[in-house]
Amino acid sequence: MWDSSTVTMILMGLLETLYMTLFSTLLAYVLGLPLGVLLVTSDKDGIMPLPKLNKVLNFIVNILRSVPFLILLIAVIPFTRFIIGTTIGSTATVVPLVIAAAPFIARLVESSIKEVDKGVIEAAVSMGCSPFQIIYKVMIPEAVPSLIVGAAIATTTILGYSAMAGIVGGGGLGDIAIRFGYYRYQKDIMIVTVALLVVVVQVAQEVGMLIARKRDKRK
Amino acid sequence: MHTKNNIIEIKSLTKIFYTKEREVKALENIDLSIGEGAVYGIIGMSGAGKSTLVRCINYIERPTSGTIVVDGKDLSRLNERELREVRRSMGMIFQQFNLLMQRTAEENITFPLEVSGMKKNEARMRAKELLEIVGLSDKAAAYPSQLSGGQKQRVAIARALATNPKVLLCDEATSALDPSTTKSILELLRDINKRLGITIVIITHEMSVIEQICTHVAIIDESGIAETGAVSEVFSHPKTAAAQRLVFPDGKRISQLIGRRCCRIVFEGSSSFDPVISRMILECKAQVNILFADMKDIDGKAFGQLVLQLPREDEVSDRIIRYLQSQDLSVEEVNGYVG
Numbered sequence: 273m274w275d276s277s278t279v280t281m282i283l284m285g286l287l288e289t290l291y292m293t294l295f296s297t298l299l300a301y302v303l304g305l306p307l308g309v310l311l312v313t314s315d316k317d318g319i320m321p322l323p324k325l326n327k328v329l330n331f332i333v334n335i336l337r338s339v340p341f342l343i344l345l346i347a348v349i350p351f352t353r354f355i356i357g358t359t360i361g362s363t364a365t366v367v368p369l370v371i372a373a374a375p376f377i378a379r380l381v382e383s384s385i386k387e388v389d390k391g392v393i394e395a396a397v398s399m400g401c402s403p404f405q406i407i408y409k410v411m412i413p414e415a416v417p418s419l420i421v422g423a424a425i426a427t428t429t430i431l432g433y434s435a436m437a438g439i440v441g442g443g444g445l446g447d448i449a450i451r452f453g454y455y456r457y458q459k460d461i462m463i464v465t466v467a468l469l470v471v472v473v474q475v476a477q478e479v480g481m482l483i484a485r486k487r488d489k490r491k
Numbered sequence: 492m493h494t495k496n497n498i499i500e501i502k503s504l505t506k507i508f509y510t511k512e513r514e515v516k517a518l519e520n521i522d523l524s525i526g527e528g529a530v531y532g533i534i535g536m537s538g539a540g541k542s543t544l545v546r547c548i549n550y551i552e553r554p555t556s557g558t559i560v561v562d563g564k565d566l567s568r569l570n571e572r573e574l575r576e577v578r579r580s581m582g583m584i585f586q587q588f589n590l591l592m593q594r595t596a597e598e599n600i601t602f603p604l605e606v607s608g609m610k611k612n613e614a615r616m617r618a619k620e621l622l623e624i625v626g627l628s629d630k631a632a633a634y635p636s637q638l639s640g641g642q643k644q645r646v647a648i649a650r651a652l653a654t655n656p657k658v659l660l661c662d663e664a665t666s667a668l669d670p671s672t673t674k675s676i677l678e679l680l681r682d683i684n685k686r687l688g689i690t691i692v693i694i695t696h697e698m699s700v701i702e703q704i705c706t707h708v709a710i711i712d713e714s715g716i717a718e719t720g721a722v723s724e725v726f727s728h729p730k731t732a733a734a735q736r737l738v739f740p741d742g743k744r745i746s747q748l749i750g751r752r753c754c755r756i757v758f759e760g761s762s763s764f765d766p767v768i769s770r771m772i773l774e775c776k777a778q779v780n781i782l783f784a785d786m787k788d789i790d791g792k793a794f795g796q797l798v799l800q801l802p803r804e805d806e807v808s809d810r811i812i813r814y815l816q817s818q819d820l821s822v823e824e825v826n827g828y829v830g
Contacts, residue, residue, distance in 0.1 A: 395589035397551055399603040399654075400579035402571075409606070414593050489634040490592045 278461070282448060286468055288362045289444035292434045296366045297427050300373035304426075307333070307374065308381025309407055319393065319403045336375040341433050344372050345440055365434065365442035373430050380422035384415045417488035424480020428473045435469060445469055498658060498690050499525040499548060504557035506543050517543040519714045521557070525707075527657075530684050530691045532705035532722070534698065534737060540714045541694045545660050548692065549581045550574055562657060579607055582651025582689075586663035588643040590635040596646045597622065597631040603653045621649035625679060641672035648679065652689070659683070661693045665700060677704045698737050702726065702787050702794075710734050726794055727757045727821070739783070752801040752808050753782065757821045760792030768797070771814050777807045798825065 311329055314322040339347075345368045349359050352367040388411055396410045412419070435446025445465045453462025504521040507514050517540040525531045535541045546552035547559060550566045559566045561577060569577065590599050597618045604614035622628050625645040635643055644664060651659055661680070665673040681704045684691050693705060701708050701722060708726075709719040712733035718725055729738045772779065779799045786795030801808040815822045 389587075389589065389592075391585060391587050391589040392591060394551060395583065395585060396602075396606075398549055398578055398581075398583040398660075399606055399650075400575035400577075401606050402575060405606055409602070410591065414591060416593060488593075490636050 282445075282461070282464060282468070285443070285445040285448045285465065286472075289431065289434055289446070289469070289472070292362045292365050292369065292437070292442070292444055293427060293431045296369035296373060296434070297423070297430050299366065299370045300377050300426070300430070301423070303370065303374040304377030305381050307378035309385060309411065311378060311382045312385045312411070313403065313407065319397070319406055333375040333378055336371065337379070339372075341368070341372050341436055342439065344368055345437065349440070360441045362443040365437040365440075365444075369430055369433055369437070372433060373426060376429065377422070377426050380426060381419065384418035384422050385411050387418055388414045417484045417490075420480055420484040420487060424477050424484070427476050427480070431469065431473055431476065496527050497524040498527040498562055499523070499692070500558075500560040501544075501548070502558045502560075504544075504547060504559065505555050506540070506547060506552065507555045516714050518547070518554075521711075521716055523709055523716060523719065525690060525692060527690055528684070528688050529707050530681065530693065530705045532693045532695060532701040532708040533711055534695055534701055534708060535711035535733075537696055539711045541696075541711050542662055544711065545583075545662050545692060545694045548658075548660060549578050549583060551578075579603065579654045580656050581658040581660060582648075582654070582656040583660040583662065584644065584647045584651050584664045586666045588635070588640075588647045588667075590643055590646060590650070592635055595632050595634055596627060596638065596649075599635070599646055600650045600653050603650060607654055617653060618649070621652055624652070624683075625649045639672075640668050641676060644668065644672075644676050645679065648676075648683070652683065652687075656689065658690045658692065661691065661695075663694055663696070666695070666697070673700070674703070680704060702789055710737060723759065723789065723792075723794060726789075727759050727796075739785075752805075753825050754799050754801060754812055754815070755823055755825045756797045756799065756815060758786065758795045758797075759821070760789075760794055765818075767815075767818055767820065768799075771811060771818075775807065775811050775814055777802050777811060779811065 307329065311326065311333070312318055313320045314326040314329070316323050316326070318326075336344075348368045348371055352359050352364050355367055356364045358364050392414060393406060393410060396406050401409065434442070434444055435449065437444065438447030438450040441447065445468055449462045449465040449469075452458040453465070501521055501523040504518055504523075505516070506518040507516050509515075521544065533541050533544060543552055547554050548561070550559070554567075562580065564573075564577060566574065566577065591602060594602065597615065600618040600621050601611070601614040604617060605611075609617070619628070619631070622631055625648055627642060627645050627649070630638060630642060630646075635646070638646065647664075648659075659680075664680075665676050668676060677700065680691055680693075683689055684704075691704075693700060695701065705722050707720065708722050710717045710725070710731070710733050712731075717731045717733035718729070725734055726738060729735045768779075768781075779801060781797060782800050783798035784795070788794075799811075801811055812822055812824070
């Protein structure tokens, strides 16, 4: 059973999982980072209070966060087909992953940036910073260690989501685990794939924490 | 440094904070003029509104009504961009220092310069100069977490001075520091005032801070200005109850001790190197009891006051008072002189 084609398949699965996870995380940050910043700055006590926009954004984020991923995965199939041209394979899985992860990342970013000392932001205002300068010269740089921890959490969560994509033929280790372990009762393959997922999560989490610790100048 | 033109003019400033249930008047009808080159202290109990007042001066807090004119510019007439320009002409330091924790001391100082668009190299040169002024040349590469409280405040002062401001606003800048560090920070501020001619506005709740470096003082009490004037004037003749509370912080306790005749002697800088009390005792051949004594050295002159409990015999007491008056001291009889 453990012939070269199985090994190749599992390695391919691993690569697909990494591709899906990293690509989705990256794209989700492209949407989630500005969204998270906007959630903080548009707050009524924020540096650019826009209470109505803030309410709308909060509502949208909460809605997207409350839809179970499995349902979202199927619900966005027409949208995925429209963008990618297909609904099968790793690239197609990136679409629901990004839609699910972006609001989650927005919340992580929001909480990281809210940790930045209000006094430091006040000092920046007193030095004549524009709101945009406050965002990219104060809020984000001061929150970097916390943002990195958040990125590690986001990456590992998206990795978990990507394994579910196996249900709709999304590819990757999760797909293999479901097809061989669940449908064909090949427990050994399932165990190997799950073990690989565990290792990937551990490595991603540890590396994230390590970088965050190295970058943090507060101690 | 003597005051010439007023660099800050505050007219009928009122600030009201609206919460859901009620409105809170933080400041009411404040009028204040701060002369160029002054070291102006604003003192009051906590909650009196002094922090709000200093935040109105650089428009971090927008007044509900009234005008603030800084260096000839009425801040209420400026748009956001122009306001940012004005803020760059005013430095500000804080009780909690508010340094960027992920930047080194030098990078903290270059921050306001980067914001105003100065080239990196130029900004670094300027930061080096400033670190020298505040005595921290060897700490350029240190992060704030590696510095002591006093060192952090020095970096904050250097940062506030980076853009060559005309005014330095200090919001309880020494309240988080121990007494000896406070002294050295105040000395640095005085030095900056003398050398660079920067007008300094100091918000504090400690009379000792005012005594050490301020030329002028405004006492703020229950959202309004109770008293203003030169420090020596307000200190030796506090007129209002709020001022008296600050000048005699332990007043209440003393008023209970005073049973018989007492007199208060105010030293205003001239005769305090003269052992006047011991001469008085020898001359009048009478004993007195010192109930309260508070002597300070302000700008090389001694200021202070003594409260003496006088002898039982009225005749002797009168003689003592006459003698002290003949020594050019301001003497007054007191009974329960504080509110």
